[in-house]
Amino acid sequence: MTVLGDLVTLQGGGTPPRDEPRYWNGTIPWASVKDLGVSRLVSTVERISPGGVEASATRIIKAGHVVVATRMAIGRASILEVDAAINQDLKALIPRPGRRVHPNYLLHLLGASTAFLEKRATGATVKGIRSEVLENLPVPHANYDEQRRIADILDRADAIRRKRKQAISLMEELLRSAFLEMFGDPVTNPKGWPVKPAGELIEGLEAGWSANGEARQRAADEFGVLKVSAVTSGVFKPDEHKAVAPGTIDCELVTPRAGDLLFSRANTRELVAATCLVERDEPRLFLPDKIWRVVPRAGTTTTPYLRFLLAHARFRAELTKTATGTSGSMLNVSMEKLRGLRCPVPPFSLQQRFADLVWSVLRIKAGFATAEQDAANLFASLVDRAFSVGLPC
Template identity: 30%
Template sequence: MSNLINVPLASLALNSGAFVDGPFGSNLKASEYVDDGIPVIRLQNIRPNRYDPNNLRFITKRKAESLQRHNYQAGDVVITKLGELCGVACQIPKNAQSGIIVADVVRFRGDSSRIDHRYLVHFLNSQDGRCQVSQLTKGTTRQRVNLSDFKKIQIPLPTLEEQRRIAAILDKADEVRRKRKQAIALTEELLRSLFLDMFGDPVTNPKGWDKTTFGDLVPAKGEIVDGPFGSSLKPECYVNNGIRVIRNFNIHDDLFDQSSFVYVTEQKFVEIFRSNVIPGDLLLSTKGTIGDICVMPELQGESVLSASGTVRIRLPGKSPLLAEFIVQQMVQASYKKYMKLFEAGTNQKYLNLSGIRKMELIVPPMQIQHNFVAVRENINHLKIRQQIDYSESNNLFNSILQKAFRGEL
């Protein structure tokens, strides 16, 4: 990072109480959540450069007062400290209500005379920032970065004026790629609406279609599997090239994200072959963002599930349901809500194989499914063009990002 001085993140905090993580688990239990009140930010509310207010939890004002040390307010930076995407950061928007962070989130409040929060967020989400976080990550099945380690992250620090200039450029580039991503979301909504017109709500089943469960649909042993046990696939097993590992980061609703992979050796792949993935398999995220589903596309080379948060479902040869049709059922808002009935866990919710096998699916005649999938293909051609536009804007953003934090912008 030419011509830039690196300083530890802790040195940029406003005061000793400005850099904290959330309350210990027993101090904020899921049973204490209420329908309305003071918002609680969890991992799923923090996206790269973006605060996501969906699925907030709430606690009473009295409970929030007892956790005041762990509060956040508009303008603060919040960072994830648990999961495969440790270190993801965003800034709380100006119009957001103040609230409390959970144990797996860090809140940073900087000295405004030295650090611009937008600049900091962009750096933490950059390749250079992510690399530092990756080196600090501990754990196997539950990867984590401690607050004490976050404090050590080195921030390239130009003048405050230069930070603001860089942040403004990156904000504009980020806005372009967001708008192109929004166009994709509108196309996806068109497809969901078409599904409801043809088949009705897949949960209430107003058209009276036959129904099945995943367990009955895929009865063979080893065809619904999760990733290898954590100790079998630790982060240090990853290599630069080899067999791709599919993480929940790659799984989105009706979209397989090919922008970032990690890899393992062929020898490791043989050891964890139970969790292999082939084109046509259904891929389901089961931790973090729970319930995202897509079909594995045709990619060259072998693939395997990561150790956490992913499930592979391999349909039998004479399945009464098309994989693409199953995906469209499960991306419907009502089905998302239905899946929550099968979540396990208290503070950290997840889907296990037992719950997945119990989930019901509607089974219309195969010809109608084929008709729908054919229309879906036409819509997806439009979506692919939109994704190419988004990819180009994303590449441009990342290029600017790398130059910015090397003092070359």
Template identity: 30%
Template sequence: MQKPLPKGWKWVKLGEVADGEKFSIRMGPFGSQLKKHELVNEGIKVLWIENIVDNEFKWLDNKSITEGKFKQLEGFKVKPNDILTTTMGTIARTCVVPSNIGKAIISSHLLKISPDLSRINPTFVAKYMSSGFALRYFDKKAHGIVMKGLNTSIIKNLPIPLPPLSTQHKIVEILEEADNLRKLRRQADEKMKDLIPSLFVRMFGDPATNPKGWEMISLGDVCNKPEYGVTATATNSFIGPKFLRITDIQNGNVDWNKVPYCECSDIDRNKSRLSIRDIVVARIGSTTGKAYLVRDCPDAVFASYLIRLRTNDSLLPEFLFAFMDTKSYWTQINSVKGTRLKQGINIPVLINLKFPLPPLPLQQEFAKLVEGIEAEKARQAEGKKKLDELFNSLMQRAFTGELVA
């Protein structure tokens, strides 16, 4: 049931506020209409779902099509102020097409909406489409078992609370101001990501060239016996320890609140129990070689698709983990892995990785600096959380008429 709206507002369907021109709401071309071999490096740009990041348009070095192909697909062209949304994968990522778009078309898994600008501020609609109100609607209506998707009918029938155009402009102005604070936070986070790799190179040099002339060693020389994890079934029931899997490691972090549990024997539990400063490495799949340094954890074991490394007294895990983010590490991993995602890597591959071993005092100095950087990251993450909460609160109030009079 739709909630009552303030005076002057009304509920409309998204399809009702398109500009009414031909192809004003249209899904991207099917695969048979645009094939890979028809893409070229220079020409008229093709927009993909990757062009929408954090509900904003992002310029990429997109593949293009020829003028001749564009004439065949002209019904899929976009223009400034069109609204784009993703229809597969992470559905309903939404943005407004920038004014300098030039000639471009959408690809499959994108849908474009050309709004009636006499009634609609496109940014108002785009922000509503990314709000909790709209996302709940899309999640309920989306189809598909393995991967959820949206179709044109679902999107056209999205109910939108429509205030007068002047009110839309005011709401957008407030939300944009709040969103700019979040952008600054994201920019600071991006810079923070580069600090540890830069510090590593500054203190130790490139491991591939070993400019300090330190002894080259194999990982097996400075690690206790690596181990594979436990084979078990993940469950949300509180029946045993937390069960860390490859998919629980995102951007170098683990949200332990979202990690499931598992039932395992006492022998497996003791053998595979994680400790602070353990390093686990993905041994199979598209993220083969991805590493995670355990900085805190509850009672937890790790899954069989992970390999645990524990260093001895001559190697600090902070140094090893930073090395595992270098080009030298990935060159060695990729030379073994190649394109064989299912075969991945194993313990013999890891223990034969080569790198220079710096003096322990220098490693300790590095670890101390890393500790400070990680503490700052944690503070920034808390600040980001508060900004997100503020923005979500503003979004909630914006589309119920509580934000502006």
């Protein structure tokens, strides 16, 4: 083993005075933490002028070098595809004279070292690491050819993982596109469907019970009360729950069942009124009072139609603007407001065709999700092997 400081020197950056307009909106890319998170950094949110470089501690880093965050998103890194200045929250890794270090190897090393770096972060509000922490990061001995070989293996494994993840995202986009093709924009209703209050489409809204659970995954003999985050993303996440001992339950539970539509009635303005579909029975989980099960009226509507209707950004905004609450961070949609929401109502047969498509795509998506998890596990295993004992030839 060696340490990172034996291979590279660290170069920091800075920020030109914000109150000097002539230093900003120039021609020089200026990278900060918010620009990282991609393996190859080709552009930045902000740009500065040559005068901004002269008036600050920033430095222009040549393309091909790795930059890494030492504050906030500690360890997040990217390879510069363009010459760029950096701010004070980043460090550029510049190979020492006579040292050849493959940038992709460094990128994967930093990705594998996030826990090491975060554990050594300090700060009361914004966490950060000192330069010596980064300089003392352990690095396995590997010559340049070996670094390149390891980086190539990890790049290919990561590409497989990313492509499978992208395929899952494309399926969701496919369903959104199919919804608009079949039913049109629900706000403008160009197909002229009859419009009715949601209360005429919904048979019932079933609220759960908010138990005092423990912040951990439930044991086999325990129940789990879902957190609002189980619904927020639009995809049901059964692992987002708190453990509840069976002996503490003294009421009838609302458990998620295959085909259910769940609705989050309370959250921030951006996240309230989130919905998701449940793909399998979860008898050991139950809903809190902040999540409702939306029961459709038979022969009138389907849960997939309601899910994509309520998830349409502008239609959902019509509902969220009715949310109330005294807190600026947590708002609530009442059952009355949801039932009063005016909804376009296409023929049930057309809704059923869409529902069949949704469930078919979700079954395929589940297979892709398993494959994506397998690819992620393989990538993690390869990374662990590469930076502990090295990958086999």
